[in-house]
Amino acid sequence: MTDITQQWIEKDKKQLHPVYHPKSHANPLVIERGEGVWLYTTDGRKILDGMAGLWNVNAGYGREELAKAAYDQMKQLAFTSNFSGMTSLPSIQLADKLAGFAYEGLNTTFFTSGGSEANDSAFKTARYYWKRKGKPTKYKVIARKGSYHGITLASTFATGLEKYHTMFGPAMDGFVHIPAPNPYRYEGQLKDGETVGQAAARELESAILREGAETIAAFIAEPVMGVGGVIVPPGDYFPLVRQICDKYEILFIADEVITGFGRTGEWFALKHWNVKPDILSFAKAITSGYAQLGGIQISDAIRETMETAADTEAYMHGYTYSGHAMACAVGLKNLEIMENEDYPKRARELGKRLLEGLKSLAEFPFVGDVRGLGLVCGVEIVSDKSTKTTDPAMAMKIFKAAEANGLRSRPLGSTLAFSPPLSINEDEVDEIIRRLGAAMDGIG
Numbered sequence: 425m426t427d428i429t430q431q432w433i434e435k436d437k438k439q440l441h442p443v444y445h446p447k448s449h450a451n452p453l454v455i456e457r458g459e460g461v462w463l464y465t466t467d468g469r470k471i472l473d474g475m476a477g478l479w480n481v482n483a484g485y486g487r488e489e490l491a492k493a494a495y496d497q498m499k500q501l502a503f504t505s506n507f508s509g510m511t512s513l514p515s516i517q518l519a520d521k522l523a524g525f526a527y528e529g530l531n532t533t534f535f536t537s538g539g540s541e542a543n544d545s546a547f548k549t550a551r552y553y554w555k556r557k558g559k560p561t562k563y564k565v566i567a568r569k570g571s572y573h574g575i576t577l578a579s580t581f582a583t584g585l586e587k588y589h590t591m592f593g594p595a596m597d598g599f600v601h602i603p604a605p606n607p608y609r610y611e612g613q614l615k616d617g618e619t620v621g622q623a624a625a626r627e628l629e630s631a632i633l634r635e636g637a638e639t640i641a642a643f644i645a646e647p648v649m650g651v652g653g654v655i656v657p658p659g660d661y662f663p664l665v666r667q668i669c670d671k672y673e674i675l676f677i678a679d680e681v682i683t684g685f686g687r688t689g690e691w692f693a694l695k696h697w698n699v700k701p702d703i704l705s706f707a708k709a710i711t712s713g714y715a716q717l718g719g720i721q722i723s724d725a726i727r728e729t730m731e732t733a734a735d736t737e738a739y740m741h742g743y744t745y746s747g748h749a750m751a752c753a754v755g756l757k758n759l760e761i762m763e764n765e766d767y768p769k770r771a772r773e774l775g776k777r778l779l780e781g782l783k784s785l786a787e788f789p790f791v792g793d794v795r796g797l798g799l800v801c802g803v804e805i806v807s808d809k810s811t812k813t814t815d816p817a818m819a820m821k822i823f824k825a826a827e828a829n830g831l832r833s834r835p836l837g838s839t840l841a842f843s844p845p846l847s848i849n850e851d852e853v854d855e856i857i858r859r860l861g862a863a864m865d866g867i868g
C-alpha cells in the first residue's frame with residue numbers, strides 16, 4: 425500500500441458506504457481498473473471477481489464497445505427529461521427492444537436508475553392498478569423471509585432480512601412475510617407427504633386467507649434468492665404460486681434484478697418453470713454495471729388500465745433519471761453483446777462447470793450445501809453437517825482467506841456466493857475452484 429493510497433483510504437473512512445459499520449470499512453480494497461473477470465488494486469493485487477461486482481457486470485470489465493456507446497451518446501445528448509411530453513431516442517429504442525423480450529405479454533417498460541427504485545415502482549404500479557380496477561383496498565404486498573428487494577424505504581420493508589429493518593423501524597405497513605422454499609433448510613412446517621415447494625406455496629395461500637385477498641395487491645419473489653443465500657427453489661414452487669395468485673387476483677411481481685439477462689441460463693429465470701409474472705423488476709446486468717439503469721415491465725392488462733384513466737388518475741410516478749439517454753444507449757449496446765455472445769448458453773455451460781467444481785469441495789467438513797442455477801452459486805458453511813448448524817464466522821474466515829488468494833466471493837450469512845461475469849472462460853472457472861479450495865485447505 426503506497427502512502428498516497430493510505431491517505432485516500434483515511435479520507436474515505438470519513439464517508440458513509442452502503443451497509444456501513446466502521447468495522448466493515450476498516451481496510452477497503454481500492455480498485456483501480458478491471459479487465460474481463462479481473463480486478464486490479466492500487467497496491468498491485470490482481471483479484472478474480474467471482475461476484476461480477478454485485479452480481480451485475482455480466483459482460484466483464486473494460487469493454488471498449490460500452491465505453492464508446494456511453495461516449496458517443498454523452499457527446500450527442502447525455503440526458504433529457506423523460507417526463508410526460510419529452511423523450512429520447514435511446515430510451516425509445518431500448519424499451520422497444522425489451523418489449524416481449526423477457527416474457528410474452530410484458531411489452532411496456534418504465535425505466536428507473538436501479539433495482540430498489542424498480543421494486544418501489546412495482547409496488548406503486550400494483551396499487552395504481554387495483555385503484556383503477558375499483559379495488560382500492562388491495563394495497564399489501566406479500567414477500568418471503570430471507571428475500572432482498574432493495575434499500576428504499578418500501579423495498580427495505582419488503583425485504584425479508586431482519587437486519588435491514590433493525591435501525592430503521594417502525595416497519596412500514598403493508599408488507600407480510602412468509603417462509604421461502606429453501607430445500608436445504610425449510611423454515612415452515614411440512615405436512616405429511618408434502619414437498620417443500622408445496623408447503624411454501626401453501627404458506628402463500630394461508631397468508632392471503634389470513635390477511636384477506638381483498639387487501640393484497642401483489643406477491644413479490646426473486647426466482648433465485650440472492651442476498652438471502654442463493655436459494656434455488658424446487659421445480660413445483662413457482663407454477664403453484666402462479667396458480668394461487670390467479671385464484672385470488674393477486675399480481676405476481678418477479679424481482680429479476682439478479683436473475684435477469686442470462687445469469688441463470690435463461691434470459692429470465694421464471695422461464696425455467698414456464699411461469700410468467702404480471703410485473704417484472706430488472707436492473708444490474710441491463711448495462712453490465714457500465715451505467716445506472718433499472719426498470720419494470722408491466723403486462724398488457726396493467727397497461728390497458730392506464731389508457732382509460734380519468735384526468736385525476738395520472739400515474740404520478742417517475743424519476744429525473746427515468747429513461748436516461750446515455751444509460752439506455754449503454755443498455756442497448758450491452759444487450760447486443762449479451763445476445764451475440766449468447767450469455768444464457770454460457771451461463772448454462774459454465775455454470776455446470778462451476779457447480780461441479782464447487783461440489784468437489786463438499787468433502788470439507790464445513791461445507792454443508794452447494795447449490796446453483798446457471799452462473800449463480802452458493803456454498804453454505806456449517807459447523808456440523810448432521811445438524812446443519814450455520815457458521816457465519818467460518819464463512820467469513822473462508823471469504824477472507826480466498827480474498828488473500830486473489831478471489832472475490834461474497835459472504836451472505838453462512839453462505840459464500842459466486843456470480844462471476846458471464847464472459848468468464850473455462851480456465852477462469854477452474855481458477856475460482858482452485859483458489860477457493862486452497863483457501864479452505866489453509867483453514868481446514
Ligand SMILES: Cc1ncc(COP(=O)(O)O)c(C=O)c1O
Pocket residue numbers: 478537538539540541543572573574575646650651679680681682707708718
Ligand atoms: C433481488 C434484488 N432486488 C433489488 C435489489 C436492489 O437493487 P439496487 O441496489 O440497484 O437498488 C437488489 C440488489 O442487490 C437485488 O439483489
